[in-house]
Amino acid sequence: MKLGIIGTGNMAEAIINGLLKGKGIKPHQIIGYDLNRARLNLISKKYRIRASVSLEQLSKNARMILLAVKPQQFPDLMETLKPWVTKQHLLISIAAGIDTIFIQKKIGFPLRIIRVMPNMPALIGLGASVFYANRQATKSDRKIILKIFSSIGIAFEVKNEKLLDIVTALSGSGPAFAYLFIDSLVQAAVKKGLEPKLALKLASQTVKGAAGMIQDRGESPAELIAQVTSKGGTTLAGLKVLQKKKLGAIVEGCLTAAVRRAEGLRKCHSSESF
Template identity: 35%
Template sequence: MQDKNIVLNDKKIGIIGVGTIGGTLVDALIKNDIVARERIIGSTSHEASAREVSEKYGIETTTDNTEIADEADIVVLAVEPQLIEKVLDGVSGSFSPDQLVISVAAGITTEFIESKIDGGIPVVRSMPNTAITVNEGATVLVAGDFASEEDLELAKLIFEPVGLVEVLSEEELMDAITGFSGSGPAYGYLIIESLIEAGVRVGLPRDRATKLAAQSLLGAAKMVLETDEHPAKLKDMVTTPAGVTVDAVMKLEEGGVRVAFFKAIEEATDKSRQLKLDGKDG
């Protein structure tokens, strides 16, 4: 195992569970020259998917997680939350404190992971989203009891090139983060899909409606991030008195759009908490 005081490109990264988010991460690491493909090893549960992953990304794959725990400097846990306990039980003896474990599993606490792998192994819990594919991800990191500032920096090196990274000290907020930005792209797609249908209904060709809806949301998101103005103020700027937009806003409010989001995020946060309970975490 190598010393942590070196650049990420000298590290070997192991990803346990190269599925949707694990695969997205592998792709992002390679495409952005964050880590060379030769330094990435991934695992799946089936031989067939291990072969597929190896062919797709050109990385070494295995179905034996202990190979990953033995070889990698940084081990990313990217299996479904319900499988985390079983996976950790299978590799718990293979870790050493000079490694770093990064989990992306929804609802699974650093305390739970630490309790499963003995020996004060540093753990960083992360919650990325699939927009890391296009370098526009939103990732939140939180350090476990044994993770140092340096470990957080290493985790940042992985996620910063693929989007926004926020570090939190309150791990209890991670369930809200999971239901908020972890699931965030799905909410964006739903809004875009609804706008497209609405555009088609008033006569727009579907392809034009798709581009215009996506670009309108991209533009609005950039305005919020780059002008630092409150979204309500930016909305006011689009909303001419007695104009077109205010009529549309009235209809959206009539449809309970805000309350729908309140309820959706609350439901998703509760579900993330439930995953933690299912994972038998105290």
């Protein structure tokens, strides 16, 4: 297996790091290409992967190509990549808001395309990825993708591409929502007199630990809330404020806005090109 990677930025680095740690693939089986030569040199030296001088060279040497450039850089990439893509290639895109139909129309013929939405904690092996495979993609393509993205965290498949808009909002943008919650906890504790560094350590470890309890013990958030809340206690006093200020409605509004933006990006790319 050879994997070509176009755009060796942050997400690509997370994937390369995870794949090599998982030992399912050797550095020489990964071929990178980036318009930013300094970045490509840095990544190829750091991970000992091969660096390609052109899209032609990369496409001839890898049947599986990961497209990891920013969404706004995607249309230009499609134009320059198109001449080198054949029916034998599997294209894997991680670009937010770019759907498989867009890619197929740009390439000009039906081919195997898998769209994946990973997230940033992939950098530390704690990513959450969801993928959608188009009709041409095979069972073995889907198996490989599951293996690749499981090496950087957890990975799931959805059969309806539109669900990726919700995933983009939930797990793609979600880390930022969690950072804001952690930062709010820190700011409030600092105002009450706690030292900032200690407050950040406590708040981030608390959120990490709470998430770990859900994942490791298989209990629901509601069950765990009941376990840590006693009548007349501090937790109940705090929870009452969150309920009164309608945290649920705030979070729903936040997710709805992010989903709408993901849908908008997708539609904007579609209308721009056809």
